Amino acid sequence: MSEFDLIDKYFTRPTKHALLGVGDDCALLAPSKSMHQCITSDMLVEGRHFLSTVDPFRLGVKSLAVNLSDLAACGATPTAFTLSLSIPQVDPNWLEGFSKGIWDTALEFGVDLVGGDTTRGPLCICITAIGEVPPGDALLRSGALEGDDIYVSGTLGDAAWALDVFRGNTSVDGEIFERIRRRLEQPTPRVKLGVALRGVANACLDLSDGLIGDLNHILQRSGVGAELSTEWINNSEAISGDLLELGLHKRLEYVLSGGDDYELLFTASKDAREEVRLAGLQAQTPVTCIGQIKKEKGLQIFDPKGGLIQRRFASFDHFQFPA
C-alpha cells in the first residue's frame, strides 16, 4: 500500500465545514466572521504518552481528545485538525482501529480532519487542532484574580490510579480497572463546559500534568497565590465512587499529582457562583469548588481536617521523570 492509498483509505472523508480537506498541499478554512482562532498541538510518543499495548481505537480517541481538551480550556469551539502520523509498518488492523477512534471523536465534536502527513518511523502521533472563540472571550491562564473560587470539572485521580495499575505498582478488581483505565485511555474533552464558561471563568486550563503543577501555571501566569482545600476528596462529585475505595493518602497522591485527567481547572469570581453552577448544568458536567485564589503568592494545601499539608507533590515533567 502506498502512502497515498493509505491516506485515501483511512484518513480521507468529506469535510463538513472546511472548504478543502485532505489531498492538496494545504487545507482551506473560511473562519467565521470576526472570530479569533485558537490553535493547539500535541505530540504523543509510544512508551511515554501511551503503552505499546494500548488498543488502537482508544489511542485514536485519546490523540484527538487531548487536543480538543486544550481548545476546551480556552473556551473555543473546535472546527478542524491535522493529523501527522509516523508508524513503524502498515498494519491494517491497527490503522482500522486507530482511524475509527479518530473519526468517532471527530464526529462527536463536529470537527473536520483537514490534512496532515504520514510517514514510516517510530510510532508518533501529532495532532494540531483549531477552534474559534469570540474576540475577548478566550479563557487564559493569566486571568485569575484575588478572591476567585477555584473549580475542577468531572472527577480527578482515576487516570493516575489506572496508570499505577498498568505499571504494576498496585492491583485492583477487574471491573473497577475497566472503568478507571477508560479515564486514562479515553479522556473526555470538556468542550461544552469550556464554551459555557466564556465570560464566566477568569482563568482556565486543562489538567494534564497533575492538579498541583497545573494550578501553579495559573498562579504564576496570574501573579497570585492560592489555598486548596481537600475535604472534597472524601465526598464530592470530583471523586469517583471507585477512588473512594482507596485510603486517603493514595487518593491525595492520585488527585493532587496524578496527570492525564483532562478535566478543566478554572477560577471564577465569588459573584459568579450561580453562573458557574448553570454552566455545569448546561454542559452536563459536574463542577466542584476546591479552593480560593489569594493575593499572597504560593500555594497552601490543607488536609481534609484543615491541617496544612507540608509534603510536596510532584508534577509530571517529560524531561525530569525517568525515561
Added chain:
Amino acid sequence: MSEFDLIDKYFTRPTKHALLGVGDDCALLAPSKSMHQCITSDMLVEGRHFLSTVDPFRLGVKSLAVNLSDLAACGATPTAFTLSLSIPQVDPNWLEGFSKGIWDTALEFGVDLVGGDTTRGPLCICITAIGEVPPGDALLRSGALEGDDIYVSGTLGDAAWALDVFRGNTSVDGEIFERIRRRLEQPTPRVKLGVALRGVANACLDLSDGLIGDLNHILQRSGVGAELSTEWINNSEAISGDLLELGLHKRLEYVLSGGDDYELLFTASKDAREEVRLAGLQAQTPVTCIGQIKKEKGLQIFDPKGGLIQRRFASFDHFQFPA
C-alpha cells in the same frame, strides 16, 4: 532542565502578529478580515527525512521551510506555525542550533511561532503552518486546464544528487558538494512566487517527492494529461551549472524522479505567459516552461532530442521504499 524551562529558553519569543503565542493551552490568532486560512502539517523523522548527522541549524531551517513551501504552493502568505518536538535527550548544543534555524527562517518569512509541544522520545519534528489567501485565490492541484503551460521554479535535481552522495552511491568535488547539499538541507520556500502567482497559475504544488510523481498528482486531480519536454535539461535556468557536469542519464534521473527540490510546479494558460514572466521577476525566482497540459490522460516524456522516453521513473514513497 524541565520541559517548561526548555520551551522558555529555546522556543519562546514575543509574537509579531499573533494575539497570544507560546505558553497557554492554545495560541490565539486574529485572521485578517475575510481572508481564507491555509493549513499544512509535515512530520520529519530521523533516518527517513534527514540523516542523524545533519547540522541542527540546517535541520531547523528545513523543518520550517518544507511547511512554508506547502503554503507557497497554495499562494498563501504565512502567518504562524506550531512546533512539536520529540527529542531523545536535552542537548543544549543541538537545541541552540536547531532553534536558531527555526528562528532565522521564521524571521525571514515573518511568521510567528505560536505554540506546540516538547517531549522526550525518538527525534521527530512536526510543524503545522498557517497562512492566508484571499477567497478564490488559493492555488490548488485540481485547476490544470488543457493547453496550459507547465512550469517549474528555481533549479531541479541538486538535492537528489546530494542525497546520492550522502548515501555513498557517487562522489563529487567538495565545493560542488557544499552547494548541492545546501539545496538538500536548506531548501528555499518559494513564498513570494506563490503569492505572485495568485490569479495567474491554474494549478500548483511544491516538488517534494520528484517531478514525475508530483506532476501526476496535478494530472489526476485535474483530470488531464501532459507532455513533458526535457530539452531544458541541457540549457536552462532550471538546471544548475553543477548538474550540467553530469551525464544526461543521471541528470534525467535526478531531475525527473529525485525529491526534496521544494520548488513550485505550476500550470498557467498560454495567454498568461507574460504574467508568469513578471511573477518570476517580481519574486526574483527563475521560472522555466517544461511542458504542456493535454486533454488525453497520461504523461508522455520526451528526451532532449524529441524521442519518447519509455522508462518509468519512480517517485518517492515513504512506505514503498526500503526502510
